[in-house]
Amino acid sequence: xxxxxxxxxxxxxxxxxxxxxxxxxxxxxxxxxxxxxxxxxxxxxxxxxxxxxxxxxxxxxxxxxxxxxxxxxxxxxxxxxxxxxxxxxxxxxxxxxxxxxxxxxxxxxxxxxxxxxxxxxxxxxxxxxxxxxxxxxxxxxxxxxxxxxxxxxxxxxxxxxxxxxxxxxxxxxxxxxxxxxxxxxxxxxxxxxxxxxxxxxxxxxxxxxxxxxxxxxxxxxxxxxxxxxxxxxxxxxxxxxxxxx
Amino acid sequence: xxxxxxxxxxxxxxxxxxxxxxxxxxxxxxxxxxxxxxxxxxxxxxxxxxxxxxxxxxxxxxxxxxxxxxxxxxxxxxxxxxxxxxxxxxxxxxxxxxxxxxxxxxxxxxxxxxxxxxxxxxxxxxxxxxxxxxxxxxxxxxxxxxxxxxxxxxxxxx
Amino acid sequence: xxxxxxxxxxxxxxxxxxxxxxxxxxxxxxxxxxxxxxxxxxxxxxxxxxxxxxxx
Numbered sequence: 001x002x003x004x005x006x007x008x009x010x011x012x013x014x015x016x017x018x019x020x021x022x023x024x025x026x027x028x029x030x031x032x033x034x035x036x037x038x039x040x041x042x043x044x045x046x047x048x049x050x051x052x053x054x055x056x057x058x059x060x061x062x063x064x065x066x067x068x069x070x071x072x073x074x075x076x077x078x079x080x081x082x083x084x085x086x087x088x089x090x091x092x093x094x095x096x097x098x099x100x101x102x103x104x105x106x107x108x109x110x111x112x113x114x115x116x117x118x119x120x121x122x123x124x125x126x127x128x129x130x131x132x133x134x135x136x137x138x139x140x141x142x143x144x145x146x147x148x149x150x151x152x153x154x155x156x157x158x159x160x161x162x163x164x165x166x167x168x169x170x171x172x173x174x175x176x177x178x179x180x181x182x183x184x185x186x187x188x189x190x191x192x193x194x195x196x197x198x199x200x201x202x203x204x205x206x207x208x209x210x211x212x213x214x215x216x217x218x219x220x221x222x223x224x225x226x227x228x229x230x231x232x233x234x235x236x237x238x239x240x241x242x243x244x245x
Numbered sequence: 246x247x248x249x250x251x252x253x254x255x256x257x258x259x260x261x262x263x264x265x266x267x268x269x270x271x272x273x274x275x276x277x278x279x280x281x282x283x284x285x286x287x288x289x290x291x292x293x294x295x296x297x298x299x300x301x302x303x304x305x306x307x308x309x310x311x312x313x314x315x316x317x318x319x320x321x322x323x324x325x326x327x328x329x330x331x332x333x334x335x336x337x338x339x340x341x342x343x344x345x346x347x348x349x350x351x352x353x354x355x356x357x358x359x360x361x362x363x364x365x366x367x368x369x370x371x372x373x374x375x376x377x378x379x380x381x382x383x384x385x386x387x388x389x390x391x392x393x394x395x396x397x398x399x400x401x402x403x
Numbered sequence: 404x405x406x407x408x409x410x411x412x413x414x415x416x417x418x419x420x421x422x423x424x425x426x427x428x429x430x431x432x433x434x435x436x437x438x439x440x441x442x443x444x445x446x447x448x449x450x451x452x453x454x455x456x457x458x459x
Contacts, residue, residue, distance in 0.1 A: 045374035046413075049340060053415040054372060056422045063426070083253055102429050110422040117418050119365045120338030124348075126280040168264050181279040181301060183348050188370040195371040214430065221437045228444045232451060243448045 009088050011227045012236040018220040025217035032210035040203035047200075056114040057200075061188075062208040064107040066215055067135060068170050070100035074142070075167040078160035090156035091230065093163065094146055095223035099215050101139035107132060119183055127176035128184035131169055138166040152230055281348050283324040292353065300329070300359060301348040301367065309343055322347060322359075333361040340366035 040058035047054040074096040081090030111129065112122040123129065142159050149155035177186045188196050196204070231237050238244075281301035282292045292298050305321040305328055312319070317334045320343075331349055341347060346367030351360045412419045 041409075045376070048373045048375055048378040049345075049368055050372075051339075051415065052413040053339075053418060055412070055419055057372075059422055059426050083249065085249075099433065102433055106426055106429055109425050113418040113422045117415055118338065118340050118368055120341075121363075121365050124280060124365065127278050164260060168260075168267055172267075181281050181283075183280055183301075183365055183367055185368055185370040188372060197372055197374045199374075200372050218433055218437060221441070225437065225440045225444050228441075228448065232444075232448055237448065238452055238455075242445060243452060 009086055011088050011091065011231050012234070014088055015224055015227045015240075018224050022217050022220050022224075025213045025220065029210055029213035029217055032206055032213060036203060036206035036210045039199065039206055044199040044203045045197060050118055053114065053117050054200075056110050058203050058207045060107060060110040060114060061204055062211040063103045063110060064132065065208065066211050067100055067104035067107050067132070068173055070096050070103065070215060071135060071139070071163075071170055072167060074100060075163040078156070078163040081156055082160040082164075087153075087156075087230070088227075090153075090160065091223055091226045092219075093156075093160065095219045095226055097139055097142050097146075098222065099219050101136060101143065103211070103215070104132065104136040104139055108136065115183075121183075124183050126182040126184055127180045128173065128182050131173040131176050134169050135166075135173060138162070138169060142166075283327075284322055284329040285324055285327045287329060287353065287359075288327050288357070294353075297350055297352050297362070299348055299350045300331075301346070302328075304341070304343050304345060304347050306343050322349065329357065329359055331359045331361050333364050335362075335364070337364055338366040340368050342366075 036058065040055060044055070044058075046052060074093045077089045077096070078093040080086060081088075081093060108129075111132075115124075116122050142163055145162055146155045146159040149158055176182060177184055228237060281299035284300060284302055286292060287300055292300070300322060302322040302324045305323050308319075308321040308330075310319045311317070316336075317332065318337065319330065319332055321328045321330050323329075331351075333349065333351075341364060346369065348365045348367050349359065349361040350363040350365075354360050410416060410420075
C-alpha cells in the first residue's frame with residue numbers, strides 16, 4: 001500500500017488535498033491558541049526575576065523558533081524545486097516566505113518590547129538579535145527577488161539559490177548565544193532538558209503548536225492561490241467548480 | 246555527467262564555499278561580534294582605549310552603593326576571576342540586582358574605574374515560580390546553616 | 404484576582420499587550436491578504452474563461 005507521493009507532487013492533485021487540509025489546521029490553531037493563552041495567562045505562575053513581563057515569552061519564543069524553522073523548510077522546498085525541477089516545491093517555497101517573514105518580524109517586535117523593561121534597551125547589536133534581523137532581510141530578499149523576475153521558473157531558480165545560501169544563517173542564530181558574549185540569554189529549552197517551570201513549559205509548547213498550525217493553514221491557503229495563478233492556462237483549473245460558476 | 250547532476254554539484258559547491266567564507270569572516274571578526282568584554286579582558290588591556298566599549302559580568306554582592314543624590318551608583322562587576330569598579334549616573338533597569346548579570350557601556354578612566362553611560366541587565370534562562378524559589382532558598386538555608394554563609398540573601402520572596 | 408489587576412500586568416501592560424496585540428494584528432492582516440488574493444485570482448480566472456467563451 002505504497003502511497004504514490006509523486007501523485008501528490010502534481011499541482012492539480014495538491015490543490016484539492018490542500019483545500020481539504022486547511023480547515024483542520026485552522027480549527028486546531030484556534031483551539032490551541034485559546035488553550036495556550038489560557039495556560040499562559042491564568043495557569044502559569046509569575047516569574048521570580050521578571051514578574052509578569054516574562055509572559056511575552058509565550059509568543060516571542062514560538063514566533064522566533066517558527067521563523068527559523070520555516071526558513072529551513074522553505075530552503076528545502078526551494079532546493080527540491082531546483083534539483084528535481086518540480087513546480088509544486090517551488091510554489092511551496094514562495095508560499096512559506098511571507099509567513100516566515102511576518103513571524104521573524106513578530107519575533108523582533110516582541111523581543112524589543114521584552115528587552116526594554118528587562119534589559120533596559122529596545123535593541124542591542126548582539127549576535128542573536130542581529131542574526132535574527134538578517135533572517136528577516138533574507139525573507140524579504142527572497143520575496144523581492146522572486147517578484148523581480150517575470151518568468152516564474154527563472155524566478156524560482158534565482159530565489160532558490162538565495163534561500164539555500166541564506167540557510168547558513170539559521171544555525172548561526174541558534175548557536176549565537178553559545179558562540180559569543182550576547183545580552184540575550186541562553187536557550188531555556190535545550191535538547192538536554194529545560195530550565196522552566198512545568199506550567200510555563202506547557203503554555204509555551206501549546207502556543208508553539210498553535211503558531212505551527214496557523215502557519216501551515218495560512219501557507220496552504222496561499223499555495224492554493226499560487227497554484228491557481230501559475231496554472232491558470234491549464235485545463236483542470238478551468239474545470240474547477242469555483243472557476244466555472 | 247547529466248545536467249541535473251552537474252547542477253547538484255554546483256549547488257553543493259556554492260554552499261560549501263559560502264559556508265567556509267562566512268565561517269572565516271566570523272572567525273576574523275570574533276572579537277567584534279561578542280557584545281562585551283569581561284573584566285579580565287579589560288584588565289589585560291584587550292578592550293579598546295580611548296573609545297567606549299561594553300563590559301559584562303555579574304554584579305558583586307554587597308558592592309552596590311548609592312550616592313546621596315539618588316542617581317549616582319557605584320558597584321563592581323566580576324567574571325568570578327577579576328572584578329572592576331563601575332560608576333553610573335542614571336536609571337537602572339528593573340532586573341539590575343546584586344549577584345545578577347549586567348552589561349555596561351562606557352569608558353575606562355584613570356585608576357581602572359569604569360564610567361558607564363548605559364547599564365543593561367542580562368537575565369538568565371531560568372524561569373521559576375515564587376513558591377519554587379522560596380523552597381529552593383529554604384533548602385539552601387538548611388544546607389548553609391552549618392557554615393552560616395551570609396551570601397545567601399536571607400529575606401525570601403514575599 | 405480582579406480584571407483591572409490582570410490587565411495592569413504588574414506595570415508591564417504596555418509591553419505585554421503590545422506584543423500580543425501585534426501578534427493578533429499580524430495574523431489578521433495575513434489572513435485578510437490571503438483571502439483578498441484568492442478573490443482577485445478567481446476574478447481573473449473568471450475573466451479569462453469568459454473571454455475564451457466569447458472566442459468560441
